[in-house]
Amino acid sequence: MRIVVIGSGTAGSNFALFMRKLDRKAEITVIGKEKTMQYSPCALPHVISGTIEKPEDVIVFPNEFYEKQKINLMLNTEAKAIDRERKVVITDKGEVPYDKLVLAVGSKAVIPPIKGVENEGVFTLKSLDDVRRIKAYIAERKPKKAVVIGAGLVGLEGAEAFAKLGMEVLVVRRGDRATTMLDKDMAKLVQEEMEKHGVSFRFGACPSEIIGSPVKAVKIDDEEVEADLVLVAAGMRANVDLAKNAGLEVNRGIVVNEHLQTSDPDIYAIGDCAEVIDAVTGERTLSQLGTSAVRMAKVAAEHIAGKDVSFRPVFNTTITKLFGLEIGAFGITEERAKKAGIEIAVGKFKGSTKPEYYPGGKPITVKVIFRKSDRKLIGAQIVGGERVWGRIMTLSALAQKGATVEDVVYLETAYAPPVSPTIDPICVAAEMALRRFH
Amino acid sequence: MRIVVIGSGTAGSNFALFMRKLDRKAEITVIGKEKTMQYSPCALPHVISGTIEKPEDVIVFPNEFYEKQKINLMLNTEAKAIDRERKVVITDKGEVPYDKLVLAVGSKAVIPPIKGVENEGVFTLKSLDDVRRIKAYIAERKPKKAVVIGAGLVGLEGAEAFAKLGMEVLVVRRGDRATTMLDKDMAKLVQEEMEKHGVSFRFGACPSEIIGSPVKAVKIDDEEVEADLVLVAAGMRANVDLAKNAGLEVNRGIVVNEHLQTSDPDIYAIGDCAEVIDAVTGERTLSQLGTSAVRMAKVAAEHIAGKDVSFRPVFNTTITKLFGLEIGAFGITEERAKKAGIEIAVGKFKGSTKPEYYPGGKPITVKVIFRKSDRKLIGAQIVGGERVWGRIMTLSALAQKGATVEDVVYLETAYAPPVSPTIDPICVAAEMALRRFH
Numbered sequence: 001m002r003i004v005v006i007g008s009g010t011a012g013s014n015f016a017l018f019m020r021k022l023d024r025k026a027e028i029t030v031i032g033k034e035k036t037m038q039y040s041p042c043a044l045p046h047v048i049s050g051t052i053e054k055p056e057d058v059i060v061f062p063n064e065f066y067e068k069q070k071i072n073l074m075l076n077t078e079a080k081a082i083d084r085e086r087k088v089v090i091t092d093k094g095e096v097p098y099d100k101l102v103l104a105v106g107s108k109a110v111i112p113p114i115k116g117v118e119n120e121g122v123f124t125l126k127s128l129d130d131v132r133r134i135k136a137y138i139a140e141r142k143p144k145k146a147v148v149i150g151a152g153l154v155g156l157e158g159a160e161a162f163a164k165l166g167m168e169v170l171v172v173r174r175g176d177r178a179t180t181m182l183d184k185d186m187a188k189l190v191q192e193e194m195e196k197h198g199v200s201f202r203f204g205a206c207p208s209e210i211i212g213s214p215v216k217a218v219k220i221d222d223e224e225v226e227a228d229l230v231l232v233a234a235g236m237r238a239n240v241d242l243a244k245n246a247g248l249e250v251n252r253g254i255v256v257n258e259h260l261q262t263s264d265p266d267i268y269a270i271g272d273c274a275e276v277i278d279a280v281t282g283e284r285t286l287s288q289l290g291t292s293a294v295r296m297a298k299v300a301a302e303h304i305a306g307k308d309v310s311f312r313p314v315f316n317t318t319i320t321k322l323f324g325l326e327i328g329a330f331g332i333t334e335e336r337a338k339k340a341g342i343e344i345a346v347g348k349f350k351g352s353t354k355p356e357y358y359p360g361g362k363p364i365t366v367k368v369i370f371r372k373s374d375r376k377l378i379g380a381q382i383v384g385g386e387r388v389w390g391r392i393m394t395l396s397a398l399a400q401k402g403a404t405v406e407d408v409v410y411l412e413t414a415y416a417p418p419v420s421p422t423i424d425p426i427c428v429a430a431e432m433a434l435r436r437f438h
Numbered sequence: 439m440r441i442v443v444i445g446s447g448t449a450g451s452n453f454a455l456f457m458r459k460l461d462r463k464a465e466i467t468v469i470g471k472e473k474t475m476q477y478s479p480c481a482l483p484h485v486i487s488g489t490i491e492k493p494e495d496v497i498v499f500p501n502e503f504y505e506k507q508k509i510n511l512m513l514n515t516e517a518k519a520i521d522r523e524r525k526v527v528i529t530d531k532g533e534v535p536y537d538k539l540v541l542a543v544g545s546k547a548v549i550p551p552i553k554g555v556e557n558e559g560v561f562t563l564k565s566l567d568d569v570r571r572i573k574a575y576i577a578e579r580k581p582k583k584a585v586v587i588g589a590g591l592v593g594l595e596g597a598e599a600f601a602k603l604g605m606e607v608l609v610v611r612r613g614d615r616a617t618t619m620l621d622k623d624m625a626k627l628v629q630e631e632m633e634k635h636g637v638s639f640r641f642g643a644c645p646s647e648i649i650g651s652p653v654k655a656v657k658i659d660d661e662e663v664e665a666d667l668v669l670v671a672a673g674m675r676a677n678v679d680l681a682k683n684a685g686l687e688v689n690r691g692i693v694v695n696e697h698l699q700t701s702d703p704d705i706y707a708i709g710d711c712a713e714v715i716d717a718v719t720g721e722r723t724l725s726q727l728g729t730s731a732v733r734m735a736k737v738a739a740e741h742i743a744g745k746d747v748s749f750r751p752v753f754n755t756t757i758t759k760l761f762g763l764e765i766g767a768f769g770i771t772e773e774r775a776k777k778a779g780i781e782i783a784v785g786k787f788k789g790s791t792k793p794e795y796y797p798g799g800k801p802i803t804v805k806v807i808f809r810k811s812d813r814k815l816i817g818a819q820i821v822g823g824e825r826v827w828g829r830i831m832t833l834s835a836l837a838q839k840g841a842t843v844e845d846v847v848y849l850e851t852a853y854a855p856p857v858s859p860t861i862d863p864i865c866v867a868a869e870m871a872l873r874r875f876h
Binding site: 010040042043046051052057058060289290291292294295298299312314315317318319320321326328330355356357358359387389390391392393394395396397398400401402403407410411412413414415416417418419420422423 | 478484495496727728729736750752754755793794796831835836838840841845852855856860
């Protein structure tokens with residue numbers, strides 16, 4: 001069987017490895033635009049800050065690792081079109097025939113139509129080459145003032161990196177909070193932490209022009225704000241053109257069924273480019289997380305190998321660390337639930353990560369969201385000084401198993417003074433929500 | 439309604455507070471032997487090590503706090519008997535009538551029949567007074583060599599405290615590993631860590647005599663081992679005499695139904711003294727964890743207040759920290775499952791707490807145990823340098839919701855380079871177990 005993957009990112013690289021484990025004989029080929037296989041896009045801000053020393057460090061395996069597993073690499077190669085009748089991929093280096101084709105074509109940074117956005121000193125933060133360019137620019141120009149336009153997690157993590165390098169950073173957002181991953185009350189906690197570390201915010205604002213090349217200022221609502229580095233972090237858009245031109249069903253992403261097959265059952269789509277199911281609303285959504293990409297790669301490989309597996313609807317469980325805070329979330333926010341007309345019960349509790357009598361506890365704020373109709377946990381947001389990951393994972397695991405408000409209130413937790421309090425903040429937050437059911 | 443609680447520990451104190459929240463008018467009385475209300479028994483080793491400064495620091499609320507909530511405190515008082523016909527508790531300070539009675543009478547340290555066990559310098563570690571005595575003895579005698587007999591978590595945490603104070607510590611166990619909470623392979627990791635920090639172990643050994651008062655040596659298998667402090671940590675036994683003498687059904691603990699009612703529906707038992715249901719085997723068990731005590735207190739109070747609530751079977755989710763390791767576990771071990779004739783699939787994986795390219799990751803070993811008949815997660819053990827709590831909580835939450843091996847393999851996890859790897863060790867361990875199903 002000839003299995004061809006287009007895309008050498010997290011989804012494509014992991015797919016090739018999973019596929020090889022499941023089928024020692026299949027002919028597996030990866031077609032990729034970049035020079036290397038998978039690296040971690042989430043690690044890129046940490047390369048800028050210097051926490052990770054060299055850009056190359058974030059490459060998970062060298063190309064030889066894949067070649068040793070008899071995975072054919074066609075890197076530096078662009079897939080131009082798919083001829084579904086002849087079952088071939090047409091690339092700038094010739095045709096590649098396939099029995100099964102996997103689209104792992106990823107996403108690209110959205111570039112807002114701002115005058116001067118192509119000027120020197122204006123960057124996106126999506127690829128290893130982006131990082132190399134930013135590091136070279138910083139080394140050469142020693143910028144003092146950075147403006148970050150838009151603020152997904154990439155924007156905030158970029159802002160943190162710049163601040164750690166000693167720059168004054170301004171984050172400019174059209175929206176009204178630091179990150180749309182969180183409700184406004186929770187986003188405020190993140191904002192305050194970042195402000196303490198030299199990052200300022202301007203909300204409801206729209207940059208109209210980037211002045212100078214190299215950049216000197218950003219025009220925001222008729223005011224010129226000094227800046228010698230600009231990061232554009234206005235979100236990601238799924239790469240759908242190749243699929244669309246091949247006549248596959250496409251929406252905001254490439255439409256797939258529960259086995260990750262596109263409208264052509266011999267063609268799968270995985271990773272940032274695939275449109276999957278939102279576990280809360282049941283609607284189509286883009287997940288665009290590394291963890292989702294890896295699970296999609298696994299499910300697609302297993303399905304091609306003949307297993308009856310499905311990719312489960314996503315809660316988009318997310319974690320990040322910004323300065324002294326861990327921030328975790330999954331599912332729907334209070335605000336989005338209200339917009340979607342879902343009746344909810346919300347619980348919020350601010351506690352400590354350790355019992356009062358044990359030194360070193362840190363504040364932690366937990367917000368949990370339950371659906372009134374079936375009492376199920378459909379979202380949570382946690383911001384705190386430590387152990388946020390464990391709590392958001394616990395709640396997400398519960399939600400993935402259909403837990404109700406009672407399941408969280410009466411959850412058996414683990415307690416030891418150096419580690420956690422007897423009554424966990426997640427249980428208290430759920431108790432607060434339970435009261436709103438009556 | 440007159441509600442009387444016997445016992446002022448974690449279960450009793452929390453019960454009184456929960457009950458007051460649910461019923462502003464009830465007459466609530468706590469009868470307790472000690473001088474104070476709830477303190478944290480799990481915190482006691484940390485008072486010995488000095489991490490928590492004063493013994494009094496571990497008292498959760500002062501007596502006045504309860505009195506302000508109109509909870510009658512009868513402290514320094516011993517309950518001698520229960521007259522179920524007249525519905526009164528007979529104490530050394532008179533009779534106390536009740537409509538509902540809650541037994542929160544706790545457990546006591548098991549004292550093995552070793553000659554000299556009552557000598558000066560031999561301690562248990564169960565109460566605040568124990569800690570005061572140990573601290574006074576250490577201050578006065580400045581012991582150099584400690585022997586810990588038996589090794590539940592209390593024993594190991596005590597051993598850690600003594601080592602941190604600069605003592606040479608020997609842990610002596612009749613069994614073959616550092617803690618029965620873990621399988622032998624996992625307990626070995628704990629042992630190695632403790633050995634690195636000056637704690638040595640002797641297994642399959644039985645102390646026959648404690649020599650000297652103050653203690654000078656412990657006779658172990660005909661060898662005299664020098665020791666100027668001995669900690670006896672041979673487990674806890676539920677206090678059942680009061681219930682037994684009142685004609686209530688008693689086994690290893692006081693037998694209760696799912697609402698925590700004893701064989702007399704007007705009498706409840708909660709905390710260390712109550713025998714509850716093991717979630718894995720369905721058999722009766724003693725939980726004896728602070729977290730279980732608090733949940734039992736909550737359920738009993740709610741049931742008395744008229745709510746239809748049940749105490750769920752326990753997985754006994756446990757966490758501790760010993761030197762540089764966090765250790766977590768719940769459910770059944772591989773060894774106990776085999777003894778119980780349960781066919782299981784085990785997965786074990788040693789990974790890192792962070793992605794390879796991010797600095798500061800620590801080793802973590804995850805062992806997961808699934809029941810073959812229904813593919814369900816019935817136990818897990820984790821030993822690692824950080825973030826063990828979050829992983830054992832995630833797995834325990836999954837088990838509490840009846841998760842299968844596939845639920846763990848395909849679990850949606852949260853990833854960020856400073857926090858966790860893309861493919862979590864818990865998922866890899868489950869994958870290892872999945873292979874054993876075929």
